[in-house]
Amino acid sequence: MSNHLKFYIDGAWVDPVVPAKLDVINPATEEAYTQISVGTKADVDKAVAAAKRAFKTFSLVSHADRVALLKRILEIYNERFEDIAQAVSDEMGAPIGFARDAQAWAGRAHMESTIAALENYEFSEKRGATMVVKEPIGVCALITPWNWPLNQIVCKVAPAIAAGCTVVLKPSEIAPISGVVWSEIMDAAGVPKGVYNMVNGTGPDVGQVMAGHPDVDMVSFTGSTRAGIIVAKTAADTVKRVAQELGGKSANIILEDADFATAVAKGVEGCFGNTGQSCDAPTRMLVPKGRHDEALGIAKKAAEGFKTGDPKAEGTDLGPVVSQLQFDKIQRMIQTGIDEGATVVAGGVGRPDGLNRGYYIRPTVFGHVTPEMTVAREEIFGPVLSIISYDNEDHAVEIANDTVYGLAAYIQSENKDHARKVAAKMRAGTVNLNYPDWDTFSSFGGYKQSGNGREYADFGIHDFLEIKSIVGYGD
Numbered sequence: 001m002s003n004h005l006k007f008y009i010d011g012a013w014v015d016p017v018v019p020a021k022l023d024v025i026n027p028a029t030e031e032a033y034t035q036i037s038v039g040t041k042a043d044v045d046k047a048v049a050a051a052k053r054a055f056k057t058f059s060l061v062s063h064a065d066r067v068a069l070l071k072r073i074l075e076i077y078n079e080r081f082e083d084i085a086q087a088v089s090d091e092m093g094a095p096i097g098f099a100r101d102a103q104a105w106a107g108r109a110h111m112e113s114t115i116a117a118l119e120n121y122e123f124s125e126k127r128g129a130t131m132v133v134k135e136p137i138g139v140c141a142l143i144t145p146w147n148w149p150l151n152q153i154v155c156k157v158a159p160a161i162a163a164g165c166t167v168v169l170k171p172s173e174i175a176p177i178s179g180v181v182w183s184e185i186m187d188a189a190g191v192p193k194g195v196y197n198m199v200n201g202t203g204p205d206v207g208q209v210m211a212g213h214p215d216v217d218m219v220s221f222t223g224s225t226r227a228g229i230i231v232a233k234t235a236a237d238t239v240k241r242v243a244q245e246l247g248g249k250s251a252n253i254i255l256e257d258a259d260f261a262t263a264v265a266k267g268v269e270g271c272f273g274n275t276g277q278s279c280d281a282p283t284r285m286l287v288p289k290g291r292h293d294e295a296l297g298i299a300k301k302a303a304e305g306f307k308t309g310d311p312k313a314e315g316t317d318l319g320p321v322v323s324q325l326q327f328d329k330i331q332r333m334i335q336t337g338i339d340e341g342a343t344v345v346a347g348g349v350g351r352p353d354g355l356n357r358g359y360y361i362r363p364t365v366f367g368h369v370t371p372e373m374t375v376a377r378e379e380i381f382g383p384v385l386s387i388i389s390y391d392n393e394d395h396a397v398e399i400a401n402d403t404v405y406g407l408a409a410y411i412q413s414e415n416k417d418h419a420r421k422v423a424a425k426m427r428a429g430t431v432n433l434n435y436p437d438w439d440t441f442s443s444f445g446g447y448k449q450s451g452n453g454r455e456y457a458d459f460g461i462h463d464f465l466e467i468k469s470i471v472g473y474g475d
Contacts (some may be wrong), residue, residue: 005037007200008183010050011193017042022173022200027093027320027359028311036176039201044168044209047197051139051166052215054194059164060137063364066162067118072189073158074111081108083181084150091175092146093319093359094274095311102274106151106438110456112442114158118460121162123465131473134465136164138217141210143203144377145223146175146322147277147381152245153182155444156220157196159460168216169198170206174323203227211235211242218243218464224379225405225449243453243463245445247278247379248407251400252282253422254295255393255413263412264295268302268385270410272363275318276383277326279450280408280430281410284376285368286396289389296345296367299387303363306383309355320359322408323384327359330382333385334364337375342366342386371399379405393422399425406447429454 005021006013016037023032061069077084084107085099094103124133142156149172160167171179183198199206207227211219211234218241221231225246235242252270254263270282287295311319321327334349347364361382369376369386376386390396400409409428413419416433423431429446443455453463 002034003180003184004034004177007037007039007043007047008187008196008198009043009047010197011187011191012185012293016040018048023209024091024177025323026090027322030324030357030359034177035092036173036180036200038173039199039206041205041209043199043201044206044213047168048139048197048210048213048215050160050194050197051168053271054165054192055136055139058166058192058195061164062302063118063123064250065117066164069160069189069191070111070118070162073185073191074108074115076185076189077111080181080185084178087178087181088150088175089094091177092149092322093311095115095316095319098274099311103148103150106148106440107154109438109440110151110154111158113457114162114460117441117461118162121458121461126473127475129472130393131470133468133470135468137464137466139214140165140167140214140218140220140464141213142169143207143210143221143223144169144179146172147279149175150178150182151190152222153179155460156222157182159455160220160464161195162461163464164332165218165464166195168210170210171198172200172463173200173202176200184264191199191345207231208234212237214238214242217268220453220463221245228451244451245453245455246407246449246451247405248279248281248446248450249284249377249379249405250282250408250428251284251286251403252410253286253396253400253412254288255396255411255418255422256288257414257418258412259414260291260294261298264298265302267410267412268299268365270435272303272306272318272383273384275321275361277321277381279379281330282408282410283380283385283473284400285387286390286399287387289391290368292367292387292389295387296365299365299367299385300345303365303385306363308352308360308363318363318383321361322359324359326359326381330361330380333375333378333380333382334384335374337366337369337384337386340373341368342373342375343368345387347384371402377403397422397425401425404449407450409444410435
């Protein structure tokens with residue numbers, strides 16, 4: 001029996017207090033393929049109350065037992081791996097190969113990293129006559145996005161449980177089915193009643209209620225900067241901790257001593273990954289002024305090599321973007337780039353040839369972009385790359401840091417020492433040198449309006465802990 005119309009509260013699948021349904025749209029077909037129930041304050045109150053009751057006992061569960069619980073969750077996750085991939089592909093249009101190899105893989109990898117971090121985590125430290133202990137913060141409201149739906153659930157739920165917290169999760173209502181599968185995994189793994197709860201719904205009706213709830217001790221939110229500000233303001237009335245991973249407009253500086261052809265081509269690939277729907281995507285490519293036209297030629301060839309189409313078809317590189325709202329926004333942004341004088345090197349407005357339905361975007365590269373143009377300043381969240389010239393290295397750094405965001409930056413150089421020196425100047429939470437592999441033991445989070453707090457491995461666990469000093473503890 002499907003659990004799509006149910007919530008998971010206090011160890012059981014339950015109906016909403018007030019019945020209300022929402023269509024879940026497959027972005028490849030523009031048609032509803034299932035429905036979810038959407039919650040209200042009454043559902044949030046039930047879930048928070050269950051989490052609050054469970055915290056009294058779960059906060060005392062031993063380190064070893066929390067490790068064992070996470071390992072059981074990972075075991076069931078691996079059994080449901082294909083279900084997760086199919087859900088992500090259906091709900092957000094990810095090509096099925098990418099859904100398996102990146103989306104579902106990332107959830108597994110972050111579970112493994114959290115378990116490894118917990119096994120070695122020290123929850124107490126003696127400082128002279130003082131014992132400093134790290135204790136679970138309490139009931140945590142977790143609000144996750146649609147672009148990496150399952151991954152971001154894992155990156156919040158796993159460290160919260162590792163810390164000894166109890167949680168209420170609100171997945172994105174746009175891509176909620178992977179969250180339902182995850183809840184089935186938690187149930188099958190035998191997570192104690194009330195430790196994990198899930199309520200589907202909209203931001204205003206569920207997310208903001210969770211953020212302002214007096215019995216919630218912490219909110220962890222991933223999404224747009226606009227929505228993150230609303231969550232933080234709502235949470236402020238009860239002075240709860242808020243961890244946020246928000247928007248980005250990451251610069252990719254290709255230095256003079258880079259392998260230019262490879263760096264440009266991989267930069268296009270990085271920007272277009274997940275159909276451009278990653279907050280840390282390298283969407284601004286900075287190239288030496290004298291090599292701008294050379295970069296355009298390489299980028300054009302790279303962009304035209306991407307196959308956009310049916311997510312379930314073999315060989316598809318890019319699927320649709322997630323919704324009509326996103327499709328319309330990206331089309332407006334592409335047109336704005338044209339209107340402001342950027343050069344269309346590849347792509348442009350409209351759907352790719354042969355695709356008359358589905359929220360498909362033409363993979364687009366703009367050249368001769370100046371730093372003040374809209375496409376160089378605003379997050380687009382689609383397969384759209386802006387190429388910008390710089391005069392010298394200091395100018396490149398200045399352009400890269402001239403943004404309200406600070407989630408990630410990218411540096412390309414054949415000289416690693418050179419790349420490290422430039423990385424030290426970046427105002428960003430993650431700096432990637434020469435397109436490294438995804439490191440799930442690194443920290444993840446941003447400077448400035450890209451948020452606060454950090455996720456991944458022990459960094460994620462830390463954000464769910466309070467610090468208590470017992471002074472005069474003695475020897």
